[in-house]
Amino acid sequence: MITHDLFLPLPLPILSLGTMLLLGSIAWHRSLTRSLAIGFFTLVLALGGLNYHLGSPQVEGASLFVHDRWGNYTALLILLSSLCILLMSWRDLHHDKTHPMDEYPLLLVLGTLGAITMVFSTNYLPFFLGVEIQALSLMGLVASRPYYFAQATEASMKYLILSGVSSAILLFGIGLAYATTGSLYFSPPPASPDNTIPAIATIMILVGVFFKLSAVPFHMWLPDVMEGSPPPVAAFMAVVSKIAIFSSLVRYFGTEETPVYLHGILFTVIILTILGGNILALRQTNLIRLLAYSSIAHVGYLLIAFFSPGQLRSEAITLYLAAYAASTLGIFAIICAFSWAENSNGSHIPKWKGLFYTRPFLATTLSLMLLSLAGIPPGIGFFAKFEVAATGVERQQTLLLATLVVGSIIGLYYYLYVIRTLMGAQNTPSLPVKEGHSPELTTLIVVLTLIVVVGGIFPARMIPQVLPSPTSPQNGLINDPVHEPENS
């Protein structure tokens, strides 16, 4: 039979089964609490199944999926982030009794399935299917806002069109790569001086990936879509989908040097992304838009580490992804802790004035997260940025390092602007806080703050060796691939 050909990491079938269970449960009787609970347990089970897989791995190039440390680590980040996002949206979903939104957990689990598929795939087919599953479910999630429905649909439409364009470019590149190599294996086609088609294919695939990552010439959609979508979904877009596509990018080019003909493009895109993201964030008055631009800038920093393969690259990327995910999720959890009145947009920054006097706990945690994103010592973000800079130093990327410094200085201005607003004298009525207490949000904020602070003090504990270093491939390291303080 065909079963001996199959090989897939266990989180994939768990998430698929969870989706089927959710479908059955919704078809039988709509109950939001039960759907959310099933979604929650599916994600927890998938987290537990990370180290296992079905079937036996095949020879290189023949299989569709791979199960290695890099995939495991990014899948762990994705699953933990999805759990956080599910907890964040718990309260918002229960708020509106007239529109039970059972589809929300279903689409969240489906989106996570797409992201996990991308992370584990070593073939163009599952990679592209993962990208599309995630994009389609994200489209539904963006439009899942009971109020502001018109804006949410508009954001969803924008996302549909731009994600369609980027998928078309990606698919064209994949087609050209298949035409030259005759294989769907997930790696750049070998280029030769007399044949430009492999180079064109690689560039088109890279452009598609940059669209999804929202690197600067292709970044316009992200702030608009994130502003129109509910805050937890914006967090999903900023964290889960970026980690998934970045993980695929690293897997695509492997641990070796990127091809020479890409250096100019990568160089330009990195500089534009860091400067563009930071400069555009300067004048924002909406916290979610500001976070969108800051996430564009962070993609730029990550790309520096991607572009400088060396001994330090694995550590830098690992730490940076964890730091970025924890800090961004923390800020979104705090945004979710404030109520969203029917007629006012709660993410308007001037409305947060004087928060230190009215809600000292939330204001302190928000400041910690922002400082971590800015790269200031108490947070984990400092060490992450330090590691990224170290990779640049290792490979003598002087211009990129200068851009990193300039970008960080600009970034400091707008992060500190938010904190200054929080400290401002309270002469305006501050944001209405959600009535009653929400234990899940408080727990989430406390846990994420602990990760950010403890990770900032003991960063070495958070660095597992997940990518083999390019010069001396040491795959036999014995340390636990998924050892993370987040599990405790």
Added chain:
Amino acid sequence: MNTLALLSGSLTLLGAIMVITRRVAVHAVLYLVVTLLALATVFALLGAPFAAVLEVIIYAGAIMVLFVFVIMMLNLGQPDREREKEWLRPRIWGGPALLSTILCAELIYSLSTLPQQTDSFSPLSARDVGLSLFGPYVLMVELVSFLLLAGLVTAFHIGRHRMENR
């Protein structure tokens, strides 16, 4: 051969542009049928007859019926007879008819100039496609089903809100 492929390709492009610029859904569907037929011709000329046949049977056939059915279900209100008269003016179906006539002429021309092949070899049969879909690529078939599920749930989710907000 090259000219024919280019002609079919430009017909596909023309049809696709007409699809997204029509205001009435039925008119767009007419052009969409032509687009899909032209695309099938491109496939056939590139040496993928099986993909061409699938394109005609599934897309131009089954999915178009579904489109028309949904359009008829959603456009309630106007009496049917007036609506049909409004939709089916010669001005409307003239364009798609012209494009499909060109396609038909192309088909007849390429059939008449077909080289006589004695050994009728088939590069890829339905059996091969089925065996590889449900052999090594069975996981991909399952993933595609989840992709369709995501699309379905999303469409239902957005559509339900629209209906409630009316």
